[in-house]
Amino acid sequence: MRLLIITTFLLFLSTISKAQISRQEYIKRYQLLAIDEMNRSGIPASITMAQGCLESGNGNSELSRKSNNHFGIKCKKGWKGKKVYYDDDHKNECFRRYTSVEESYIDHTNFLMDNPRYAELFKLDHTDYKGWARGLKKAGYATAHDYDKRLIKIIEENKLHRLDLRMTVNEMSSFEQKSMGRNVSSSLTINPYKSHEVIKMNRIKAVVAKKGDTFEMIAQELGLNDWELYNYNDRGPGYKPVANEVIYIQPKKNKSKARATHRVQEGESMHFISQMYGIKLSSLYRKNNMDPGQQPIPGQIISLQKKKR
Incomplete structure (x- = not known):
């Protein structure tokens, strides 16, 4: 009986470990990472996302699961990071190994930016996903003769070109549902990668x-x-x-509790002062009998609590 329970448990663990994720789930999981890298480099988020889907088998390949390598990047000369070996075009080839998926996405960007082979691509607009796909094929990113067509197909079937406009999958769905007259939730996808400490x-x-x-x-x-x-x-x-x-990430206050006044220094604007003390800009103008857009002069005393008479 005990042996049966152990065997069943091991089979259960095996089933979990081999569970496949769908392409849509992969896109939802890593879309914001692709957008972040586009903001940093100009590489279309749709291209990064499509390459991730294709090269990692939607995150299901052994290389991506065990080594977090989602873009099939080989060690190449000068790689000083972790390594793993797999059979690919040749037997026992060296691939880069990462500690996280985020690290893989970042290195993918760096790999393209640092390699002269891809320099011409960065002259293209970040919305020109077809130009980028053809350019990657021409530059020899992959050996498949139809590599560009594969990327374009993934992008168009999954409407990934909207990522280039910084529209997430949830927002795509929301936009489409609203266009059909349906009420939908406005909740957004949370980015688990670019965390900001509150x-x-x-x-x-x-x-x-x-x-x-x-x-x-x-x-x-x-x-x-x-x-x-x-x-x-x-x-x-x-x-x-x-x-x-x-x-x-919360509304500012109508007045400061810490200080009553502020002496303006060179280069300080009313907006700067409102952010410094967490006071609503409109309230700051009213307290000081100033018109919206009017700026203080160095040495001027700005009231942070009571309205000037």
Whole structure:
């Protein structure tokens, strides 16, 4: 009886370990990683996603499961990272081994950016997925004679070109459902890779922007709407934060509890002061009897609590 239980348990574990994930599940799982890399490099997210699907068998290949190598990148000369050996075009070839899927996606970007063979591709627009697919084939990324056609087919069958517009699969579905007159949830996919530590500034929750961040990407990661971040930070649509900028993820206050006034320094704007103290920009203007858009001068005393008389 005990032997039967152990055998059943081992079979159960074996079934779990061999469970395959679908292409749609793979895309949902790693789409934001592809968009992040597009923001960093200009490589179309659709191309990265399609290559990941094709080269890793939707994350089911042995190389991707055991070594986190989702793009079939071989060691090549100069590779100093971890290695693993598989039979491919030749017997016992050296492939790169990564500690995470994220590391594989990042190295894929670096591999294309650092290799002169692919330099011409970066002259193409990030929405020209067909040009990128043909360019990858021409540059010899893979030996398959129809490599470009395979990538294009994956992109068009799964509408991955919308990733190049920074539209996630959930948003694609939402857009299509709304176009058919259906009510759908506005919840967004959470990015498990580009995590931002939530801090508190002026007793308000905030994050610190990283290079390449957009309000849309931060909102997706934190399960917010992008318009909320624009409103919370008094920014217009399309604004892109710079590295190390504090981004509030909750509404700012109407006044400061810590200080009553602020003396303006050279180069400081009303928006800068509102972010520094976590005060709504409109409230800051009202307290100081200033018109929206008007800027302070160095040495001016700005009220942070009471309205000036």
